[in-house]
Amino acid sequence: MAAVTSLRTQYPNDLIGVDDDAVRLRWQIDADDARQQTGSHIQVSHDPDFGSVLAERVDVGDRQLDCLAPGGEFVSRERRFYRVMAELDGVWTPWSPVCSVEVGLLTADDWRAKAVTLPDDPGAISMAPSPLVRAAFGVESSVVSARLYVTSLGAHSVALNGKVISDSLFAPGWSAYHQRLLACTYDVTEMLVPGENVLSGVLGDGWYRGRLGWNPGQDRCRYGTELGLIAQLEMTLDDGSIHTVVSDESWTASTGSIRFADIYDGCEIDFREAQDGWTSPGFDADSWKPVSVVDLDPVIIEPWISAPIRQVKELEVRCSEGPNGVVRVDVGQNISGYLAIEVAGSAGSEVVTHHAEVVEPGGALHLRALRSAIASDRFLLADDQPTMLVPEFTFHGFRYADIATDAEVLSVRAIVISSDLEERSSFECSHEGLNQFESNVRWSQRDNFVGLPTDCPQRDERLGWTGDAQAFAATANVLFDSHQFWLSWFRDLALEQTEEGVPSVVPNVVLEGEPRMGRAGWADAATIAPWATYEATGSTASLVQQLDSMIRWVSTLQSKRHDDGLLGGEFQFGDWLDPDAPASEPWKAKTDGDFIANAFFSHSARLTAEVAAVLGETAISVEHRSLADEMAALTWERWRDHARTTQTGCAVAIELGIAPVEEHPEVATMLASLVRAADGAVSTGFLGTPLVLPALSRHGHFDTAYLMLLRTGVRSWLYQVENDATTVWERWDAILPDGSIHDGIMKSIDEQGENPEDPHMLSFNHYAYGAVIDWVYRNVGGLAPTIAAPGYRQVLIAPKPCTQITNATTAIATGFGELRLDWAVADQQFTATVVVPFGSQGSFSAPTTDQSVVTVGDRVVTKPITLEHGTHHIAVTHPAVASPS
Numbered sequence: 001m002a003a004v005t006s007l008r009t010q011y012p013n014d015l016i017g018v019d020d021d022a023v024r025l026r027w028q029i030d031a032d033d034a035r036q037q038t039g040s041h042i043q044v045s046h047d048p049d050f051g052s053v054l055a056e057r058v059d060v061g062d063r064q065l066d067c068l069a070p071g072g073e074f075v076s077r078e079r080r081f082y083r084v085m086a087e088l089d090g091v092w093t094p095w096s097p098v099c100s101v102e103v104g105l106l107t108a109d110d111w112r113a114k115a116v117t118l119p120d121d122p123g124a125i126s127m128a129p130s131p132l133v134r135a136a137f138g139v140e141s142s143v144v145s146a147r148l149y150v151t152s153l154g155a156h157s158v159a160l161n162g163k164v165i166s167d168s169l170f171a172p173g174w175s176a177y178h179q180r181l182l183a184c185t186y187d188v189t190e191m192l193v194p195g196e197n198v199l200s201g202v203l204g205d206g207w208y209r210g211r212l213g214w215n216p217g218q219d220r221c222r223y224g225t226e227l228g229l230i231a232q233l234e235m236t237l238d239d240g241s242i243h244t245v246v247s248d249e250s251w252t253a254s255t256g257s258i259r260f261a262d263i264y265d266g267c268e269i270d271f272r273e274a275q276d277g278w279t280s281p282g283f284d285a286d287s288w289k290p291v292s293v294v295d296l297d298p299v300i301i302e303p304w305i306s307a308p309i310r311q312v313k314e315l316e317v318r319c320s321e322g323p324n325g326v327v328r329v330d331v332g333q334n335i336s337g338y339l340a341i342e343v344a345g346s347a348g349s350e351v352v353t354h355h356a357e358v359v360e361p362g363g364a365l366h367l368r369a370l371r372s373a374i375a376s377d378r379f380l381l382a383d384d385q386p387t388m389l390v391p392e393f394t395f396h397g398f399r400y401a402d403i404a405t406d407a408e409v410l411s412v413r414a415i416v417i418s419s420d421l422e423e424r425s426s427f428e429c430s431h432e433g434l435n436q437f438e439s440n441v442r443w444s445q446r447d448n449f450v451g452l453p454t455d456c457p458q459r460d461e462r463l464g465w466t467g468d469a470q471a472f473a474a475t476a477n478v479l480f481d482s483h484q485f486w487l488s489w490f491r492d493l494a495l496e497q498t499e500e501g502v503p504s505v506v507p508n509v510v511l512e513g514e515p516r517m518g519r520a521g522w523a524d525a526a527t528i529a530p531w532a533t534y535e536a537t538g539s540t541a542s543l544v545q546q547l548d549s550m551i552r553w554v555s556t557l558q559s560k561r562h563d564d565g566l567l568g569g570e571f572q573f574g575d576w577l578d579p580d581a582p583a584s585e586p587w588k589a590k591t592d593g594d595f596i597a598n599a600f601f602s603h604s605a606r607l608t609a610e611v612a613a614v615l616g617e618t619a620i621s622v623e624h625r626s627l628a629d630e631m632a633a634l635t636w637e638r639w640r641d642h643a644r645t646t647q648t649g650c651a652v653a654i655e656l657g658i659a660p661v662e663e664h665p666e667v668a669t670m671l672a673s674l675v676r677a678a679d680g681a682v683s684t685g686f687l688g689t690p691l692v693l694p695a696l697s698r699h700g701h702f703d704t705a706y707l708m709l710l711r712t713g714v715r716s717w718l719y720q721v722e723n724d725a726t727t728v729w730e731r732w733d734a735i736l737p738d739g740s741i742h743d744g745i746m747k748s749i750d751e752q753g754e755n756p757e758d759p760h761m762l763s764f765n766h767y768a769y770g771a772v773i774d775w776v777y778r779n780v781g782g783l784a785p786t787i788a789a790p791g792y793r794q795v796l797i798a799p800k801p802c803t804q805i806t807n808a809t810t811a812i813a814t815g816f817g818e819l820r821l822d823w824a825v826a827d828q829q830f831t832a833t834v835v836v837p838f839g840s841q842g843s844f845s846a847p848t849t850d851q852s853v854v855t856v857g858d859r860v861v862t863k864p865i866t867l868e869h870g871t872h873h874i875a876v877t878h879p880a881v882a883s884p885s
């Protein structure tokens, strides 16, 4: 029988205590026979059994994605349940499974908790033991329901009656702390007992007070010198009374086994300093000091909206004997996380770890790429019992580690951490190298989506670089369900934006003197990333939320135009890390930075126009479209000849609509000849790389696109795979063709000449070049969302076989359900099985030649082929097969 099989909101299913954003419902329908949804009926209730209905709405039509739920505004703590029934060709399904949304504390007035910490905390001056805070309280009878609302200055871990409350790590994440501090909510009903209870917390420096950025000495305490736990426990007892326990002056503080912990440098845990039982009732806390209360205006606290950072995988490792008797660990995969090591030694035995992404030819860990990040953990044992060692409030980007110890190492495992986003897709084809590269890109996303989209997870950086994020946004959206993750970061982007523009890193922590604001291709994350999110998910949430920021960014650009109408003369990162730029000056790309600046200006204006049009803001749309056209025309007039000389110039001209449409085919031909002349070698940096294959294939140059995609020598995606990469490299030649490691030397942007203090830049885990995977899903996988009906409501299904890729299986978990394409070419015959979920519609573009006959099932068809939901078998004789050679 036809049924609505799944109903979801925009939030991860297990997240409670969210913000009061409009609830957006989506549902999936299982109905082989019905043709389409003709209507829907949504009900909202405070009661999971829908005894009484708070609001309901009946709609006509086929909308089953991004449906705004009725019910009006939320009040703090409110929980609502939703269900839906769908009308399919005039017949109603039964009610769907129920889903719910529970909001957190929405106003400053809701917060009675104060920020508490260790008095006279030496951590305000230099790294010091983590503050521990606790309170004991009585509960008179059984608890019917209880919520803990908690946030902190610094990172926290909270426990109730000796048990850690949540598996969130580094809560409350990293946001523009002075304007937006995220609060987490946990259901702790089952953890409370009648009698004495203890609520406790450990504080870590985290991003709030720990090191940030690459200038040692100026890099701690960016947001403040004092940590603070803000915890509010609200309990409803069986007699209906409500009791609240809040962090305040009555709490006490001390320190324990965590002697220091820093995200970049690692931690030290001395088990001899542990205060056994301090998180449980019955502990004697007489020697503890009253906490100090830190000033905090609760106005900045707002509920979280995205999945927390968690342990997402645990991996087996290989251990061997390393240099100087250390245990050398190979995780087999470059990860963000740490080791969990079980050892047995004696009181005072020391265990020290170091981490690295690669090993030097001589066998030592390559630590130089970490720059000033020490990335080392130290443990001191309390006794001779087997002890599990897991670092606290730190993580490392690594594949290899050395463990130095006299103790016996009993076992080692690798713990992977990430923002816990659902995987959205899978891809496998006949080309092993491409499969490995897809895996590498997925890992680079997992390793860098840690609270916010970062550049890299290993060195003294790990910042929300906006350029990297915009380059990768489309790919990120196909690999993981990143919608809420982006939405949260976009809020910080808009908050950190000023009249000077959008910062190069969000949250904005780059030091004064660096080119911090409004750089082309970086600041444009403001327009590009929300638009990519809309295309992939079909949700207008990112557009509604960000339109104002987009308009502000375009208006900053407007204000910088010179008399000739163009931008110019400012420092630009430009096509950063163009492989033809001097290795130590990655901003000196072949393609003129001023061309890039004006092209991205036009592009941002155009995207703002598109967004305004989607949201029905016609006047804004018209104004921005004409600005986009004007900037494109001026830019092309000025840089036409120059742009046609580089891969990035051509790709930008086509993909950002800078060249007039009628010139696109010719520019694409220029681009193809540049790529062929280079034998497929990539000569683009961060900005050109996402655009180059789309620019080629849009104009039919598939042979050339594949030549580039499947090249294996240096300056190619697969060169990394050949060199054993398990994540994406920052530089095309991070390992040089002779097997040595790139020296990574870089000059400072604002200086001339060499300087012994020059920074070093060499990461093996930077996702920007992985942006090509969006193209792979669309063209090798053959599944592309369309902007006119986003979120895969209309899918362009256009697989492009090539001589070196003879089959591919691709699946995407769309809002409608799984979309899947399996195709293969053999004996001049192309066959495909397509599964289109209910609510989605495919437009199949077969890889045909003049001799082809196309069949769907046993019907011979001529183009175009529309595929409704269901499973379809397609065959094409004499198919078109691209040839990269």
Ligand code: BGC
Residues within 6 Å of the ligand: 455, 456, 461, 465, 466, 467, 468, 573, 576, 761, 766
């Ligand atoms: C970061 C990049 C970033 C760049 C901008 C680097 O240090 O790691 O990925 O986009 O600086 O200049």
